[in-house]
Amino acid sequence: MMNLKRSTIKEQVDKPEFQSINQILVGELKAIDMLINEFIQLFEIQESEASDKKSEEKETSNNGEKGMEMNETN
Numbered sequence: 001m002m003n004l005k006r007s008t009i010k011e012q013v014d015k016p017e018f019q020s021i022n023q024i025l026v027g028e029l030k031a032i033d034m035l036i037n038e039f040i041q042l043f044e045i046q047e048s049e050a051s052d053k054k055s056e057e058k059e060t061s062n063n064g065e066k067g068m069e070m071n072e073t074n
Helices: 002-014 016-042 047-062 067-072
Strands: none
16 A cells, blocks of 8 residues: 555656645655655565565455545545
């Protein structure tokens, strides 16, 4: 879920229509990266486990459960 938020904000940083709030988006990206790293350290998550979770999230979203994705981009 955090990676989805991160990728959405990353896409917005690169789009010209979001240039007026670019600094805010960059700050949010840094904050999300910090949170992700803290969770990795706190729960001792290995990179392979994080990749497995990403695969599971993609499979879930491909199975018609897109409600969260639509809300994430708002």
